[in-house]
Amino acid sequence: MANATQQKTPVGFWASTSERxxxxxxxxxxxxGSMLAALGVTLLASAHLLIGGTAGLGFLLRYSTGLSFGVVFFLLNLPFYWLAYKRLGLAFTxxxxxxxxxTSFLTEVLPKLIPIGDINPLVAALFGGLLIGTGMLALFRHRASLGGFGILALYLQDKFGWRAGFVQLGLDFVVLALSFFVATPFVIACSILAAVTLNLTLAINHRTDRYIVR
Incomplete structure (x- = not known):
């Protein structure tokens, strides 16, 4: 008799085990995960906040040039797919x-479908950071990411055991340091709060030794 933890459901498309x-x-x-992340980005953008990673770079270019966030975010991630393929495999990529x-598509259409008026920046930072972090957590647990620094953070966690949330937090602060050129100190402080909320969500909840499903 097969071990109960290894039993699969009858239909192949739905087949899963405790490890896959x-x-x-x-x-x-x-x-x-993409829906949650896009909603979080929409909240941050409504309060004119920033975030770390390639999303943060997308915000910086949006605020400084007026370019579409969704298009910029999609293009910024293109160089990272090679690293993803070489280090983390085709399925992950x-x-x-x-x-x-x-996520890029949803960030373009959500503001039209869910118009958000005046929002407190602190509330946007907490809820936006939590939503993006939870979305990334869902993606990480299905061996995916939102690209960019997330790919690098996952690779370093798999290679060296460094916590993905803390790695991304350090990279995020580099991006946020650049925000001094386009934002006020209060906006930057709220943006840092969003980044901390996002990455603590990952650091506390994502550990490969606790969650091993592929």
Whole structure:
């Protein structure tokens, strides 16, 4: 009799074990993670806040040049797919590409579908950071990411055991330091709060020794 932890569901597309997600579960995880992240980005953008990583670079270019965040975010992530493919595999790269593309698309359409008026920057920072962090957590647990620094953070965690949340936090502060050129001190302080909220969500909840499903 097969071990209960290794039993699969009858239909291949839904087949999963305690150690591996099914295709359907991966699709749901990537879509859900992208939706949460896009909503978090929408909250931050409504309060004119920033964040770290390639999303932060996208915000910086949006605020300084008026370029579309979704388009810039998608383009900024293109150079990272080679590292993802070489170090983390084809499946990770494909899922990450899909997550970035969906998040980029949703950040363009959500403001039209969910218009957000005046929002307190502190509230936007806390809820936006939490939503993006939770979205990234869902993606990480399905072996995907939002690209950019997330790919590098996951690679360093897999290679050296460094906590992905803390790695990304350090990289995020570099990006946020650049925000002094386009934002006020109060906006920067709220943006730092969003980055800390996001990365603490990852650091506390994402550990490969606790969650091993692929």
């Amino acid at each position: 997600h099914s295709i359907l579960e991966d699709i749901q995880g990537v879509v859900a 494909i899922k990450t590409f899909c997550a970035v593309a969906l």
